[in-house]
Amino acid sequence: MNTEAILSFEEAMEKYDPVLGFEVHVELNTKTKMFSSAPNVFGDEPNTNVNEVDLGMPGVLPVVNKTAVESSIKIGLALNCKIAESCRFARKNYFYPDTPKNFQTSQYDEPIAYDGYLDVELSDGTVFRVEIERAHMEEDAGKLTHMGGATGRIHGADFSLVDYNRAGVPLVEIVTKPIEGAGSRAPELAKAYVAAVREIVKNLGVSDARMERGNVRCDANVSLRPHGRERFGIRSETKNVNSLRAVEHAVRYEIQRHAAVLDAGNPVVQETRHWHEDTRTTTSGRPKSDADDYRYFPEPDLVPVVASREWVEELRATLPEPPAARRKRLQADWGYSDLEFRDVVNAGVMDEIEETIAAGASASVARKWWMGEIVGRAKNADVDPGQLGVQPATIVELARMVEEGRINNKMATEVLDGVLAGEGTPADIVEKRGLAVVSDDGPLLEAIDAALAAQPGVADKIRGGKVQAVGAIVGGVMKATRGQADAGRVKELILEKLGVTA
């Protein structure tokens, strides 16, 4: 389907300088829609969360959702934006069957928030400032499903189904200024920027922020220019890139594709592109020119949204700690090294570790369990660590059992697997599987005697002062007890028996 030439990323970077721009749409999690009292709920039967306003019935009028305005102001503040004292909605006129009124009610030249920035931290700790041009309020369109045809798109489809449940869901569109200077880190920055926006809206509690449900959707603009040239190249806009990984891949692909087009001496076509997750490529969408005429004019059915300075300050006072500040605080509280903390952040288990510590675990135990055990299991299962369903209380319980010597670390990981398999609580599993450290010294001493007898040379070495050799005897004992002995206690008993002090 896609045969477009691309250059290698390295070669593209040698020749060209990428300029990025993002439009991120955030669906707000208000109870009702942007302009109607119909419920804003994901996943219900099609066309059930609609009323006469959402369907654009004759005679209906919109009413602005105050909570949506509040959420938009919070997003604006979190993005260090100025908040307009008064701003209006406009009508964006175009005919399309997912838009019941055949116009979208959106802010146009009077966004509620403007002139902000977001400091984005890359994986190595580099901080990159992304300038925010505006964040404005609008309504989502309905969802079209094209039936028949090869492409799943409207052209060539036999017919299309439309679900207006999403029509009128409140959106905030966050638009960046052109992002220059990212160089070869552009794909990584793209991912980190969208991740940071997602983290902010989630942290504010204004959106469910689930990209797989389209709560956060990204349109990525890419253009290239030869190194040293100031004027921007012609951009493409890759629409609806809906996972963090895809954002990174799409930007990387578009850079490579533009480079090949430019290298061949051709102009880049200004157009929208469709992202294909399966092939990790884009294909041409519709031509997009700056002269698209939406005949915007101020929405006459709505009065201006007025955000008094008092209200804005009230909202500012309720904002949660910004994610970057929170990370700084948590690292200091937990005493992790920079590297340890970055690994935790990159593994996406910071929230989980915080909860585990809150539930009573020490910072080092929480890190050991999440980074040492759970992250690996999540990777094998190809899910996010948080999605495995490990409860902080489970880890606290496991850690306590180990500490009290009731089970050892090896057993504890076995118990964790049991918990993940749904066999019950750690205590249940310990009991069911008969997992208990052998703490009666009698059977241990027998096993030690047997081990020493089996490896007389090692016993002699230990007696001769090579205490580290004790490991081999401990191993023999553990093997004999099928792991149910407390290795620490075994070591003590061996040394005692041989009359050596550690």
Place this chain on the structure above:
Amino acid sequence: MTDSHELIRLSAAQLAEKLAAGEVTSVEATQAYLDRIAEVDGGERGVNAFLHVNAEEALAVAAEVDAIRAAGGSEAESLHVLAGVPIAVKDLIVTVGQPTTAGSKILEGWHSPYDATVVERLRAAKMPILGKTNLDEFAMGSSTEHSAYGPTRNPWDLDRIPGGSGGGSAAAVAAFEAPLALGTDTGGSIRQPGAVTGTVGVKPTYGSVSRYGAIAMASSLDQIGPVTRTVLDSALLHQVIGGHDPRDSTSLPDLLADLVAAAKTGNVEGMRIGIIKELHGEGYQAGVENRFHDSLELLKEAGAEIVEVSCPNFQYALGAYYLIMPSEASSNLAKFDGVRYGLRVLPEDGPMTIERVMGATRAAGFGDEVKRRIILGTYALSAGYYDAYYGSAQKVRTLVQRDFDAAFTVADVLISPTAPTTAFKLGEKLDDPLAMYLNDVATIPANLAGVPGLSLPGGLADEDGLPVGIQLLAPAREDARLYRVGAVLESLLEAKWGGPLLAQAPELAGSPALETQEAN
């Protein structure tokens, strides 16, 4: 027992009194109106004021009111003053249980799933709804000739237009087919039909009556208002439908002053009444001008001070209106595309794409005047033209508002003829849109500025014996002033005529004037 000839000629206030006193029942009154509709509305020479008659539901509501009254007690006492008084509703306003067409083929057969706020309020007051009245398609016109369902005829002369767009409501009231009606006024669609049919029509202050459920033509100009035979009746109806509505963001937060009290205690002594220099004289029919001066004389005699004001920017109002109105209309009417409701027309040949189905539906469903305004508005909003057209028109709008502000510093109420001419002949201006648009020259400024206006009968023009309308204008939210002055002028004029102007209207064919209703 009042005979039905008399019964249907009572004002709404008089009928309400008789209902309250038990002299007549609501079922009798409602049936009398339904009979009148059956007699004069249909047929080749019928008035054609109604697109739909809602007899069953109207009689059921009437019977309910009668039952409550008969039972007495607190429920009877808490009945609204207009309970049991029937009303007709312009077919631009949506109603559950009756079709709503907006006078267009594109909505033929469509039933709204919800009631307009004003309709909810009529129902809450237990007013039987007689039916839906004819209009120019989507309220676009000044003669009701642009209705997809045939023109309405003027009861004063069946060969003449009843005004528009609300010709149906005005004609229904003038022909005694209803004591009250609702209209909508975007550029004069309540007042100009009132003027040419000898009835009273009020465009309230913008935002004082909810627009929720009125199919929008131009959102920033549209306003629902009363169509009646007397000033007091308008005040009574205005009070029913007015007040804040959380479903209309442009709805004013507070209730207006007591309008009924204003109509009942009318007084013009010491009031400054301003003649707008630009809204009479040249371009106005001589008979219209004469009746206008009669009214000024009467007001002066009653103690008012007549002053002259100038509103120089009114000369640009018509031009600005014909940019703003079609711009908003082009967007408001985009929803009629055959996808979700109403007419759907498939293209006769070629591929069956959504664009082509929308195109075929709109080509077949809209009439010429609607298409003309959609094209005008689409053009005016287009990139590169927006500033010159829509932008300039908005500036004119501000200037018109300033003219009103200045005028209201020297006058308490402004006065002008409502329309430059009396009713013209059916078909006379149908092919000349510009001549048609000029009918609204005196009414449009009030819509642009959002101020209230009232039209009441000012007598008959000497040259053609047809009704002339007098328009009163007040500052925003000062609707009460219109009723205060209007009631005085009405009583002075009626004293001069020896009764209501409509008593001079010719009897319509099939009129039950000589019949008497049998007692039951």
